[in-house]
Amino acid sequence: MKKTAPEHHNRLLILSIEQRSIAITEAFDAIKTQIDADIVYLTKRQIRFLPWTLAKLGAKRYHQVLVDLPFKRIHKKRRALKKIKRLYVYEEDACQETMPASKWRGKFSNFYQHIAPEKVLVTGSATADNLKKEGIPAFFIPKGYSSHNTGLLNTKRDIDVGFIGRVNNDAYKNRAEILRDAQSELECEIMRTSTPEEYRRTLNRIRFFFSADIGLNEYMAKNFEAMACGCILVAYRQGNNEEASLGLKDMENCILYNNLEEAKQKITEIRSNPERENKLRDESINFSRKFSHWNMGLTISEALKS
Structure with missing residues (x-):
């Protein structure tokens, strides 16, 4: 008889990307103090073949999945993401939804409407309000800073x-x-x-x-x-x-x-x-x-x- 893989009851899977432009590892560490979580950093190739990657990771067995991946790399992965129950998305560039000069204008709301996540965590209050008007469960979380590249030094402000x-x-x-x-x-x-x-x-x-x-x-x-x-x-x-x-x-x-x-x-x-x-x-x-x-x-x- 074929064994069924165990369910990850009340466990969170966080998917981020290797060599993220601005690392938010401290945020992930904080999440792990509050929620049992596994963090997986994906290569560009793994994101390219996202359906296969999600299957190999057993994403469906997790209680929640938080996706922190570049929009330009996942906007065509709708079918794979739509299959995940209790999907959450963290997105720092959704402000481009309403920017006239952006090639992504209007594409964020269309994407979220298709994949139907539990919540979309965005980094602007007005951005969240705009997405809510489109029927998307947006939640405002301001951008932050890493302790690794900030802090006071005793230097002259020249x-x-x-x-x-x-x-x-x-x-x-x-x-x-x-x-x-x-x-x-x-x-x-x-x-x-x-x-x-x-x-x-x-x-x-x-x-x-x-x-x-x-x-x-x-x-x-x-x-x-x-x-x-x-x-x-x-x-x-x-x-x-x-x-x-x-x-x-x-x-x-x-x-x-x-x-x-x-x-x-x-x-x-x-x-x-x-x-x-x-x-x-x-x-x-x-x-x-x-x-x-x-x-x-x-x-x-x-x-x-x-």
Whole structure:
């Protein structure tokens, strides 16, 4: 008689990808403190042959399956994912659902409607609201930062206004435009770094971190990374209740702006008052702690339990 494989009662299977662009291992470690879980990191080949991979892993025998895989690699794997009961999806790029310049515009909601997951965990409040309007059970979990590339160093902040990140991408067209203006108007230094340690060291040199997440409808992880490294965050106001959902308070734990002139005026105001600048920085550092990957993992756990 053929033996039936054992069921993984009340056990979670987490599927992520090897060499993830931004590792969230600390979030997974936090989940494991709350839920019995197995974490499997898939190769691109294993994702390519996802039906075979899921069968080999015995995904159907798990109580829950959390998929943390790049949308571009799974959007054609609908049939395989639809067969998983109690499927959850963690997606950091669903903001592209409504971005006119994105090739993925409208494709996220279509995909989720087809695979019918229990929940889709997305990283923007407005993004979650938009998906809910399409009948998708979306749940908002803010992006976070890793302790491995953040933290305070006892270094001089010799870069007055700076930005670290990509600009040469169609999705970041609006970001590139305002950053070019910030270069001339604020003498903003635009930089790239190649290692987590270099990233951390450079953030600790920046006094005001100029963030320009224009057209993204949510706050990227680098905002919280900058705050955790002691930068005063100067962030483009997303609106749509995004700030209230996160707890961002203008001129209390960050600087929010609608245009470059407003950013310039507020930076000048804070720069001229060292006591107020120090108070804002302290509030920012304390505020940023709730956005660690560890706390993000605990929030994901709550979403899986509810």
